Amino acid sequence: MSSSSAAPTAKPPMRDALVAAAFRLFLERGYEQTTVDDIVALAGVGRRSFFRYFPSKEDVVFPDHERCLADMTAFLATSDEEAEPVGRVCDAARTVLRVYAENPAFSVQRYRLTRKVPGLRAYELSVVWRYERALASYLRGRFAGRPDGALRADVVASAVVAAHNNALRSWLRSDGKGDAAAGVDHALGYVRAAFGRSAHARSAPARSAPARFGPGHREPAPSGAPHAPQEDVVVVVARRNAPLWQVVREVETALGRA
Structure with missing residues (x-):
C-alpha cells in the first residue's frame, strides 16, 4: 500500500487540542500575556467551545483535576466497613498520582508553570484543599462515635495530602525521572505507621x-511457667x-x- 493511501492522522479531541494550544502559548508568551481568545484562535475553535470545557483560563492548566477528584471520591465510596480507614485513604491518594504519571512531560511542564505564576499556585492550593476535604469526609464517617473522631479525620487527611504532595513534588522537580509510585509509597508509609490500625494497636x-x-523492663513469668530467655x-x-x-x-x- 502506498503512503498516499494511508489514513490521515486523527485530530485530538477538542478538549485536548485546547490544552495543547494553551500550553504552547504559555511557554511562548507567558501565562499572563495569553488570553482565551489567543488559545481558541490557535486551536481553531470559538470561545463558546472553550467555555464548554473550561470555566476559566486557570482551569485549562489543571484539566484533569475534576477527573482525579471524581475517581478518588468513587474509590472511597466503594470501600467496605472492613477496610482499614487510614490505609484506604492512602490508596485513594495514589489514584491522583496515577493521573500525574500518565503523562510525565505534561505534569512537569505544568509544575514549572505553576511555580512561576502566583495566581496558579493559589488555584492549585484550592484544588488540593478539595482533595483533603474528600479524604476527611470519608474518615469522619469511619471515625464517627470515637473520641476526637472528627479531629483525627482532619489530621489524618492533612497528613496524607502532605506526604503525597511531598513525594510528588520531589518527582516533578527531578523532571519526572525515577519511580514516582515508590516515592509516594515511602511517604505514605509514615502516615500509616503513625495513624494506621497497627500503630493504634501498639x-x-x-x-x-x-x-x-x-x-x-522485664515482665515476670507466670507462676510455674518455664523460664525462657528474657529480652528487652x-x-x-x-x-x-x-x-x-x-x-x-x-x-x-x-x-x-x-
Whole structure:
C-alpha cells in the first residue's frame, strides 16, 4: 500500500487540542500575556467551545483535576466497613498520582508553570484543599462515635495530602525521572505507621495513670511457667485520651529512634 493511501492522522479531541494550544502559548508568551481568545484562535475553535470545557483560563492548566477528584471520591465510596480507614485513604491518594504519571512531560511542564505564576499556585492550593476535604469526609464517617473522631479525620487527611504532595513534588522537580509510585509509597508509609490500625494497636492505652515508658523492663513469668530467655521490651501505659502523636513520640524516644 502506498503512503498516499494511508489514513490521515486523527485530530485530538477538542478538549485536548485546547490544552495543547494553551500550553504552547504559555511557554511562548507567558501565562499572563495569553488570553482565551489567543488559545481558541490557535486551536481553531470559538470561545463558546472553550467555555464548554473550561470555566476559566486557570482551569485549562489543571484539566484533569475534576477527573482525579471524581475517581478518588468513587474509590472511597466503594470501600467496605472492613477496610482499614487510614490505609484506604492512602490508596485513594495514589489514584491522583496515577493521573500525574500518565503523562510525565505534561505534569512537569505544568509544575514549572505553576511555580512561576502566583495566581496558579493559589488555584492549585484550592484544588488540593478539595482533595483533603474528600479524604476527611470519608474518615469522619469511619471515625464517627470515637473520641476526637472528627479531629483525627482532619489530621489524618492533612497528613496524607502532605506526604503525597511531598513525594510528588520531589518527582516533578527531578523532571519526572525515577519511580514516582515508590516515592509516594515511602511517604505514605509514615502516615500509616503513625495513624494506621497497627500503630493504634501498639499504643493500646490503659484507662488510668499517666504515660510511662521504659526500655529494659522485664515482665515476670507466670507462676510455674518455664523460664525462657528474657529480652528487652518496652511497656507502654498511657491514658485512654492521650494524643496518639504523643504516644508515638514517647515510644520512639524509649526505643532510641527519635
